[in-house]
Amino acid sequence: MRPDSPTDHGDHGRRRHGPDTRAGTPPGIPLGLAHRRRPHRPRRPPATRPGLRRPAPRPAALAAAPLLWRGRTGLLAALAALPGPPPRLRARLAAIPPAALAAGVLGLAALLWAALQDHEPWIGHEESVYANKARSWTEGGPPAAGWGEYRPPGLPLLGTLALRLHADVGALRAVTLLLALAMLTVTYLVAARWTTPRRAVLTVLLVLCGLGFLRRLPEFLNDIGSTGLLLVVVYLLTRAQEHPGSRALLALPPFVLAAFYLRYGVAGNLAAIVLAALLAYGARAWLARGRQLAVAGAVILAGLVPHFVHAIQVTGSPLGLVFWATSQAERQFVGDGLLYYLAIFPYRLAGDLGGVVMAAGVVAAYAAVRRLRRLRRAGEPGPETRRWAFLGLTSVLVFVLLGVATDGEPRFVYLPVVLLTVLGVQALARAAGEQRRRLLAGIGALALLTTAGTAQTVAHGAMPGPTGQARSTVPVARALAADGTPCLLVTGYEPESGWYSGCDAMTYRQYRAAGPPAPGTRVSFVRYERGRHQPGDPGLAKLTRGMERTVLRLPATGVLGEAHVVTVRVPD
Numbered sequence: 001m002r003p004d005s006p007t008d009h010g011d012h013g014r015r016r017h018g019p020d021t022r023a024g025t026p027p028g029i030p031l032g033l034a035h036r037r038r039p040h041r042p043r044r045p046p047a048t049r050p051g052l053r054r055p056a057p058r059p060a061a062l063a064a065a066p067l068l069w070r071g072r073t074g075l076l077a078a079l080a081a082l083p084g085p086p087p088r089l090r091a092r093l094a095a096i097p098p099a100a101l102a103a104g105v106l107g108l109a110a111l112l113w114a115a116l117q118d119h120e121p122w123i124g125h126e127e128s129v130y131a132n133k134a135r136s137w138t139e140g141g142p143p144a145a146g147w148g149e150y151r152p153p154g155l156p157l158l159g160t161l162a163l164r165l166h167a168d169v170g171a172l173r174a175v176t177l178l179l180a181l182a183m184l185t186v187t188y189l190v191a192a193r194w195t196t197p198r199r200a201v202l203t204v205l206l207v208l209c210g211l212g213f214l215r216r217l218p219e220f221l222n223d224i225g226s227t228g229l230l231l232v233v234v235y236l237l238t239r240a241q242e243h244p245g246s247r248a249l250l251a252l253p254p255f256v257l258a259a260f261y262l263r264y265g266v267a268g269n270l271a272a273i274v275l276a277a278l279l280a281y282g283a284r285a286w287l288a289r290g291r292q293l294a295v296a297g298a299v300i301l302a303g304l305v306p307h308f309v310h311a312i313q314v315t316g317s318p319l320g321l322v323f324w325a326t327s328q329a330e331r332q333f334v335g336d337g338l339l340y341y342l343a344i345f346p347y348r349l350a351g352d353l354g355g356v357v358m359a360a361g362v363v364a365a366y367a368a369v370r371r372l373r374r375l376r377r378a379g380e381p382g383p384e385t386r387r388w389a390f391l392g393l394t395s396v397l398v399f400v401l402l403g404v405a406t407d408g409e410p411r412f413v414y415l416p417v418v419l420l421t422v423l424g425v426q427a428l429a430r431a432a433g434e435q436r437r438r439l440l441a442g443i444g445a446l447a448l449l450t451t452a453g454t455a456q457t458v459a460h461g462a463m464p465g466p467t468g469q470a471r472s473t474v475p476v477a478r479a480l481a482a483d484g485t486p487c488l489l490v491t492g493y494e495p496e497s498g499w500y501s502g503c504d505a506m507t508y509r510q511y512r513a514a515g516p517p518a519p520g521t522r523v524s525f526v527r528y529e530r531g532r533h534q535p536g537d538p539g540l541a542k543l544t545r546g547m548e549r550t551v552l553r554l555p556a557t558g559v560l561g562e563a564h565v566v567t568v569r570v571p572d
Contacts, residue, residue: 098197102188105204106181109217112208112455113177116218119459122470123169127220128495131172134159135499138167142482145489145498145505149314150324154262155222172220180217183228184208187418190235194387195426202444206357206421209451210350212410213417214458222263227414229259230269234394234419237273240289241281242383249292253299261307264325268405269415272397280372280390329406338403341413349410349417353443353450358417361424365392368423388423395419470496471558472528477501479554480524480565488517490543491526492533507533511543519572529561544568 123131129146133156136144155175162171184204191200207213216223232255239248259266278286286293308318315321331337346355368388375381395416402412425440432439473493477500480489487503490511498505506514508525517523525543527534535543547568554563 098192098201101198101201102185102204105188105201105208106184108451109180109184109208110177112214112451113173113180113217116214116455116459116463117170117173119463120218120467121169122467122474123172123220123496123499124466124470125493125495127172128499130155130159130222131169131220132495132498134163134172135167138163142502143498143504145503146495148328150264150321150328152222152261152264154258155220155225159220169220173218176218176220176224179222179225179228183224183231186228186231190231191422191425193235194238194391194422195429199425199429199440202440202447203418203421203425205444205447205451206350206354206425207418209447209454210354210417211347211454211457212349212351213414214351214451214454215462216411221411223411223414226259226263226266227418229255229262230266230273230415231418233259233270234273234391234415237277238387238390240292241285241386247292249289249296252296253303256300257303260304264322265402265406265412267322268402269398272401273394276390276393276397279393280386326405331407335404337406337408338400340408341399341403344408344410346420349413350421351450351454353446354417354421357424357428357443358420359424360427361392361395361420361422364388364423364427365395365420367427368392388426391419391423395423465559468559469493472556472560472563473497473558474500475557476526476554476563476565479552480526480567483522486518486521488521488523489526490523492528492531493526497526508535508539508543509533517570519570521570522567523570524565524567527564529556529563531560540566547571 129148129151132142133144133147133151133153135141136147137156137160158175158179159172162175165171184207187207188197188200188204191203195203213224233252236248236252236255239246256270259270307321311318311321315324317323329337341349346358349355350358365388368385369392372381372385372389375385398413398416402408406412425443428443429436429440473491473496477489477497480487480497480501480503482502487501489497489501489503489505490508491497491505492507494505494507494510497503503524525540527540544566547570550567552565552567554565556562
């Protein structure tokens, strides 16, 4: 199963069977300019491809959606016949400001973040890569175990600030809580301007109850934070076209640059946004704002100069790091990610209820694009028509471009999930007519129930696998913790082992390629009874030949079984 599924029993992220996170040679880059540690990239066995072999169960709500639409007249009549709340209660509910409701959803998000921490208390594989880099930048920090130069510096920079306040996992994950709250706030503010404030509250609640979103809410990752920045970019583009005197384009650079340095993978999202903007508004409409575009583009290029300089130093090409990051995808063929998104759409992205609303958003996007084409032939389309077409085209193009360029992950496509949810809420409200308030209120009540159910699914379905693995790796890493002298752990679980030991860490393949460590380094070769990427006894004997060995066996405490550790000290 893919790790974002409710029954995930693997590690954090797609790196469960994937390449070493300490990167290898970038594609097309001479060996002399590449990082010295070359990754091991085994192919993922076919049995782990959930979208094709073991698809997630589709909830009955998704199957019932076409039937509900077919019988929508009767459904709306039934809604009208339902008794409403007493007038006094209805007046009090109507008097609640939408901003207060949005604050309540943000509070719910914080509570869910705190509750899920108990079910995944140890930092995971992908998280620890960024955590190690953040700690390495603190005063006297240990090496950045598992770090690859193709990774962006934004999240480790924020993590360093957090670790200076409190040096533990909770401080790092508090950073992503703030990023998540900021992203949900942006979703509310943007959706309120595209629709209405109350529909924006419902949109935020539906995003929160989504399976893909809740799965990553507690973790120290950069996907949720970068999505909020991309939403601002999309909003500024719509504002620039809908308000002739607006200078929204001049506000683009800080958000584009922040999103890029937080996550290099947003390059695909930005390409989809630009292409969708051209298709929806036309090149002539953007040329009319050519001066602002030129200024914004120049500022963005200037902000990318440090990245280009670093990329040339590491890879020999200004775009080398972006291509290197893309090459880390575990796709088996071009379009692998796109097939995965089609296989999981929309349940694993937005959950039971959110999936129905997303499906409505797809229908609304298709209708908006058709209406745009028809109105272009008849005259000039209105700004609202262009906006909905722009949001729909952006959503589809993100799925297509990312699905072709990389492997598939629900956390890579949060932007189209949000945009299709906005479209879906607006489409359902319009289809309900006079009963829209009752329909949206019912969806909101169901969303609250769905949020609780999805949190239980994540806590008891997705998190036990990584937690069970951490019960093996964490005690071993702590038993081999740094003692003031240089230390190195060689293991198939290098980032998390480096975090909990305070030592440097690498895989066996990286160790063979890197050559002997510095004299005096304590090197511990860790093998688990059911571990990955580790040699047998003959291979280990070859690595430790000629050095005095100390053998340590640690009992099985997790799913990996008993740990067998051979420690040597590199002679002076």
